[in-house]
Amino acid sequence: MSDTATLEEYFVSEDCIACDACCDEFPDIFKMNEDHTRAKAVSKAPQGKFNPWEIVTVCPVDAISLVNLPMPPKPEGMEDKKEEAAPAPGNNLNWEERWLKVAGQPEDQWERMKRYGMASSFSDDGDHYTLRFDMPSKVPNHKLKFKWGLPENMPPYSYEINQVNDKTIRVKAKIEDENIKRLTGWMNSFPSMFLKEVQLDHPIKDHKANYDEESHILTVTLNKA
């Protein structure tokens, strides 16, 4: 009897925003490319090892698809399970009423850009460069934000600054609050992290960062060599 398992093949589309979620959650299947601009599927998954829905829904922008087999039916109660796993509601008094007041309102586009690390600026200031990120300050509106009693204001993201080489800096920022991170699985425009890589003209010797939690500004100073 053959023990060759059917393999599931996944594809990452150009919609990938290089958030790392699939590489972190399924490191045997996905790896980031060398430029850190797009994940790619590097191996196939034996059928049955994971539910394909777990894999495709890890992506905040729906960039992952199963390409060689049909998707199985969505697991019974998948949405309910996520919802049940939600935190004990905080202040969700009159949540439906409060949700209905904002439902359908257009999204603040600047706030949306912040969640992708795109609300940023860069300047050459003589002996150093300055990289500035306007960080998310509001938890985006969604029915579950109100139902789960999540706060209006976004708690600070954690961040890491890595000097890839003397002319490349990488900034990764992510949501640490587990309750808010859970909401990211329900919204396409709400990744749980962002990553930004900046190429510099001049080598740098060191850097320092400051996150002002009042103004939600992350400032990275890159001192030239």
Ligand code: SF4
């Ligand atoms: S989870 Fe989606 S957006 Fe994030 S790296 Fe993987 S494919 Fe790209």
